[in-house]
Every structure is written in structure tokens, then in C-alpha cells.
Amino acid sequence: MKKESEKSLRAFAIELAVYAVLVTCYFFLVLHLLGNWLYHLETQHRLTYAIVALLLIAGQAVVLDALTTVLFRLLRGRWR
Amino acid sequence: MFFPISNTHISPIYLAVVGFLIGILGGFFGVGGSFIAGPALRLMGVDWNYAVGTDLAHIVGKSIVAARQHRTLGNVDLKLGFIMAFGTIAGAECGAQLIQALKRAGNVNMVVSWVSIIVYFSIAMFMLWESQKTLRSANKRSSRSHPREDRSAFGPVTQKIQRLKLWPTISLPTSGIQKISLWTILLVAFVGGIFSGFLGGGAGYIRMPSMVYVLGIPTHLAVGTDLFEIVISASYGTFTHAMKGNVDILIALVMHTGAVIGAQIGAVSTQYFAGPKIRLAFVPLPLIGAAIVIYTLMTGHKL
Numbered sequence: 438m439k440k441e442s443e444k445s446l447r448a449f450a451i452e453l454a455v456y457a458v459l460v461t462c463y464f465f466l467v468l469h470l471l472g473n474w475l476y477h478l479e480t481q482h483r484l485t486y487a488i489v490a491l492l493l494i495a496g497q498a499v500v501l502d503a504l505t506t507v508l509f510r511l512l513r514g515r516w517r
Numbered sequence: 518m519f520f521p522i523s524n525t526h527i528s529p530i531y532l533a534v535v536g537f538l539i540g541i542l543g544g545f546f547g548v549g550g551s552f553i554a555g556p557a558l559r560l561m562g563v564d565w566n567y568a569v570g571t572d573l574a575h576i577v578g579k580s581i582v583a584a585r586q587h588r589t590l591g592n593v594d595l596k597l598g599f600i601m602a603f604g605t606i607a608g609a610e611c612g613a614q615l616i617q618a619l620k621r622a623g624n625v626n627m628v629v630s631w632v633s634i635i636v637y638f639s640i641a642m643f644m645l646w647e648s649q650k651t652l653r654s655a656n657k658r659s660s661r662s663h664p665r666e667d668r669s670a671f672g673p674v675t676q677k678i679q680r681l682k683l684w685p686t687i688s689l690p691t692s693g694i695q696k697i698s699l700w701t702i703l704l705v706a707f708v709g710g711i712f713s714g715f716l717g718g719g720a721g722y723i724r725m726p727s728m729v730y731v732l733g734i735p736t737h738l739a740v741g742t743d744l745f746e747i748v749i750s751a752s753y754g755t756f757t758h759a760m761k762g763n764v765d766i767l768i769a770l771v772m773h774t775g776a777v778i779g780a781q782i783g784a785v786s787t788q789y790f791a792g793p794k795i796r797l798a799f800v801p802l803p804l805i806g807a808a809i810v811i812y813t814l815m816t817g818h819k820l
Contacts, residue, residue: 453778460774464518464529468767475766476521487759490766491752494574497770498581501777 452508459504523567523765531561532768536575536775543776544583544783546799547725547740549576549747551718552806554772563768570763571772576719576751578769579776584744586784592741594691597734600699601706601742602749605724608710609750615715630814633716637807640726641800647671647730648797655793675733692734692742705731710750719747722803729796736792741784 478486518529535557539550551572558568587593619625683698709724721743728739758764787795 456778460533463774464771468518468770472521472767479522479762483760483762486766487756487764490574490759490764490769491577491755493766494578494755494769494773495581495752497773498578498777501774502582502585502781505777505781 448509452505455508456505518771520765520767522767523563523571525561525563525765525768527561527563527768529771532771533775536579536772537779538775539575539772540579540583540776540779540781541783541786542779542802543576543579543721543744544586544780545740545786546721546783546795546802547583547743547747548721548802549573549580549719549751551576552722552802552809555718556809558768563765566761566763567765567768570755570758570761571765571768572718573751573754573758574764574766574769575772575776577748577755578773579780580744580747580751582777583780583784584741584748586781587737587741587744587787590737590741590784590788592737592787593745594689594734594738594742595745596687597689597692597702597732598742598745598749600687600702601709601724601746604703604706605710605713605746605750606753608707608712609714609754610710611707612711612714612716615711629716630810633810634807634814636712636716636723637803637810640722641803641807643730644726644796645800648793648800651793652797655791671730672733675730678731679733689734692732692738694733697732702732706746713750713754719751721747722799722806725799726796729792736795737787740787740795 475486475489478489519526535554539554542548542550542553549572551569554572554575555565555568558571559565563571584593616625616629619628678701679694679697681698681701683700685699686696687699687702688695689697705724705727709720709727712723713720724746725739725743728734728743729736734742755764759766790798
């Protein structure tokens with residue numbers, strides 16, 4: 438039981454590290470590229486901005502959730 | 518990092534860490550965490566209107582992740598969540614109208630502050646009394662109770678509410694409720710919505726306890742269903758705030774990267790705690806909310 442939780446903890450720590458690297462890339466690539474376009478939308482086309490904002494946050498939730506689940510599953514399998 | 522929409526410079530690491538902390542709270546207690554996110558954004562110089570709207574957008578993303586985790590654990594009653602979303606949206610609109618009326622009367626800050634202090638304090642004291650009483654009686658009954666066992670000292674009152682025969686009545690098999698008036702559910706959601714519109718945020722600190730004590734939903738299911746319901750009502754709130762120019766979606770996206778991990782930890786942690794223990798741990802949350810309002814009242818600074 439103790440060994441199992443140690444493995445889970447180790448997998449979680451690695452997951453966090455891998456996730457942090459991926460998220461940093463995401464900050465600099467995707468958000469940097471989207472920034473000006475979203476700013477333009479917010480000032481010029483509010484309705485489109487509102488819809489895009491909702492789609493972006495929901496889409497990111499689904500993608501990141503899937504990413505963390507896959508990462509955790511992979512790492513748990515590797516350490517088993 | 519510069520966020521052009523709200524015209525502010527904020528460290529993405531700060532946003533991710535704040536998101537992570539709120540994610541844990543949201544996943545474990547089923548609350549939006551606006552009482553932390555709002556002040557945390559204000560602290561970095563984000564205007565109040567952007568703090569409120571952006572926080573709602575971030576809540577949508579975080580609640581999707583946490584609700585999905587809870588659904589995997591069997592903690593979401595979809596039927597109840599959909600019904601409650603209608604009551605919450607209607608209540609939120611009424612709450613917002615109430616704010617407008619108070620603004621016109623010129624005493625909005627004082628009224629909202631005192632109402633929120635009384636409400637937060639009452640919830641905390643009631644939950645402290647109820648969870649301790651339940652835990653004490655559980656200890657007398659058996660020293661080895663199941664970790665997910667969920668009894669409430671307020672149970673007899675809840676059963677009386679469930680027996681109200683106001684047509685139409687529905688059954689909620691997932692929550693283990695054979696018959697309950699639709700109006701009771703809508704009323705609970707509506708009151709939660711009023712507080713959401715009146716005090717801001719998702720008002721999970723009112724809705725989650727109401728679901729447990731008034732509707733009789735088991736705590737784990739109340740947390741999961743509340744999160745699912747928040748996805749719908751916060752999406753509506755995000756849309757209306759975005760239309761009014763109150764949402765910086767870039768800030769919300771960065772905060773959400775931390776919240777994803779936090780929400781998963783919070784959601785998974787619920788399975789190791791019994792309902793009364795989750796309710797007891799919930800007690801400091803409304804008290805933190807009350808402390809923030811008292812600070813605002815005493816210093817005149819809005820956090």
C-alpha cells in the first residue's frame with residue numbers, strides 16, 4: 438500500500454514537471470500568437486469574442502484534462 | 518507577461534499558482550473560488566469588472582475538469598444539475614437587478630457588505646454545528662464507519678422538506694431521492710442564483726450546503742453536481758460579461774492551466790473523506806469570504 442502511494446506520488450511529480458514544460462511552451466507560442474487577434478476581436482466584434490472566449494476555455498479544459506489523464510496513465514504504467 | 522485586453526502586466530506563474538489553489542478548493546468542495554480569485558486578480562492591478570468577468574471564464578474551464586473527474590467517480594446527478602441551472606440563471610438575473618436597484622438608491626456597498634457578512638457567518642456556524650454533531654453521533658455508533666458514509670444531524674428536517682407534496686414531484690435515482698417537489702429544487706437553485714448575482718461569483722458556498730441540507734443530496738454528489746451546474750451557469754455569466762467587455766480570456770486561460778491539476782487533485786481527494794468531514798472542512802471558506810468583506814468595510818479598500 439505504501440509502495441503503491443510512493444509510485445503514485447513519483448508519477449505525479451513527473452507528470453507535474455512534464456506538464457509545466459508543455460504549459461510553458463503553450464504560454465509563449467499559442468497565447469502570444471492569439472493575443473493580438475483576441476484583443477482585436479474584443480474591441481471590434483464583441484459577440485464573436487464572447488463565443489470564441491467560451492469555446493477557448495472549454496476547449497482548453499477538455500484538451501488539458503485529456504493530456505493530464507494520458508500523462509498520468511503513461512507514467513503510472515511505466516513505474517509499475 | 519502583458520495582457521492587452523485588460524491592459525495589465527501579470528506573471529503567468531502567479532496566475533497558474535492561484536489557479537492551482539482555486540482548482541483544489543473547487544474540486545474538493547464544489548465551489549468556484551471567486552472569493553480568492555477576485556482579490557488575487559485585484560492585487561495584480563486588474564480592474565474590478567475584469568476580475569469578476571475573467572474569474573467566471575476561468576471557473577467554466579476549471580469546473581469542466583472537476584465535474585468530469587466527479588462524473589468518473591459517480592458523483593454527478595445530471596438530471597438535478599440541468600434543473601438547477603434554470604433556477605440559478607433566473608436567480609442570477611434577479612440578483613443583478615437587485616444590485617441595480619440598490620445602486621439607484623445609493624447604498625449598494627453597505628447593504629451588500631452586511632448581507633454577505635451575515636450570510637457567510639451563518640453558513641459557517643451552521644455547518645460547524647451540524648458536522649460536529651453528526652461526527653460525534655457517528656463516533657458513538659461505530660468507530661469503523663465507511664469513509665464515504667454520509668449522515669446529517671439535520672436529516673429529520675431534510676426528510677420533512679422532501680415529503681412536501683407540491684406538484685410536480687420528480688425522482689432523483691442517482692441521488693437516492695424517490696420523490697421531491699420540482700419547486701423545492703428550483704427554489705434552492707434560485708436562491709443560490711440570487712446570491713451569485715447579488716454577491717458575485719458562483720455562490721457555491723450557498724448552493725452546496727443547500728443541496729445537502731435542504732434537498733438531502735449526499736455530500737459527494739452535491740459537490741459533483743454543483744460543479745456540473747456551475748459549468749452551465751458560469752458559461753452564461755461569462756457570455757454576458759464578455760458582451761459587456763469584462764472578460765480577459767488570456768488571463769483566464771493562463772489561470773486555468775494551474776487549475777486543471779488542482780481540480781483533479783481536489784476531486785480525487787473527496788473519495789477519501791466522509792461527507793460530514795468534507796462539510797466540517799468547508800467551514801473556513803465562508804469565514805474567509807466574511808473576513809474579506811469586513812476588511813473592505815473597515816479600510817475602504819476593495820481587495
